[in-house]
Amino acid sequence: MTLIEKTQDFxxxxxxxxxxSEYTYHNLNHTQGVVKAVETLCEKENVSDLDKELLVIAAWFHDTGYTKDAENHEVHSAVIATSFLIEKKVATDSITQIVALIKATEKKYVPQNELEKIIKDADYYHLFGSDYLFSCEGLRKEWQNTENKTFTDKEWALLNFDFMVNVHQFYTEYAIANWQPLKDKNCIALQQKINAKADKSITKEKKAKKIKTEKTEKPEKSERGIDTVFRVTLGxxxxxxxxxxSKANILLSVNAIIISIALSTIIPKLDNPKYVHLMIPTLIMIVSSVTTIIFAILSTRPKVTKGIFTRQDIEEKKVNLLFFGNFYKMPLQEYQWAMNEMMKDKEYIYNTMIKDLYFLGVVLERKYRLLRVAYNFFMFGIVITVLSFIIAFKMIGN
Structure with a gap:
């Protein structure tokens, strides 16, 4: 077996x-591709058989360092190659040249001679290949696996485009003449991919903006609906x-008139024995009217609270600032501060409105309950009064 064949097997x-297996790009397939590219360049650049052997061996070994560590893998590759070549009794000068060629594949290294240019160009053979985009995905997956680097499709396309246009260059005459045009085609394909991603991104942004607008409009409509509910309910x-x-005022007016008539016309006559039979009906009428007036007054009598609050009450959201009875004794500045604090908190505002409606409902229940009692007294009082007057007059008639 030749040295190259032994190297290939090893x-x-x-x-x-x-x-x-995490190295989905820098693997055996990549190494074989580099070796093939080296052989092509050696043929086209008229490299001697001895130099070709050195280049091919260097190509085989240039990424073996990944079996140790990705960082400074060229150094590890050189160590592995040196150990193998010493074992195979290769001349020291040849080993030195092979090691130099391996180190020439370092990303930022600028080749200094023709052999270094060849291996440098061969290492990037994928840039002009028809499967360039597929090869890039292998590198993308490798970086994700080994370095935890993740990229969006657009970011990855931009990164590769920048490398191809602004960083990488071919050095050999053959690569410049034959591989560069193919690389340029891949650049165009990459640019088209970037443009497609940009158009898609714009479309997504428009859709997202539309969805956001719709979502924004829905809460606004919902809030308007809530405001309408509060406004209608409060009304x-x-x-x-x-x-x-109004009902209480009617009762007060009617019963006040009844009492006035009774006091001015009937009660003065009760001292006369002739009208003694009217005493009980008149008493019933007066009692029912007075009772009705009392309950009517109770239903309309306002209840005023203490009218003060503390800042702690505001911070704990305990105060209903929409009801005058909770703030009428407070200084204007304190009330303004409290209202501003409430308006900063939508939840506080709605809870305050809910409390306001609730306690208005409680007051209404009390009003209507007392009014019902007042109307009942008035109704039954009138009926009993009329009946008692009828009975009284019948008794006199008999």
């Missing part, structure tokens, strides 16, 4: 057995309170 076995409560007050 490296192939090493990469198959020792290289982690209903206010109207019901006004109706209750």
């Amino acid at each position: 490296v192939s076995k090493l990469l198959k057995d020792k290289l982690s 209903n409560h206010t109207r019901l309170s006004g109706i209750a007050d």
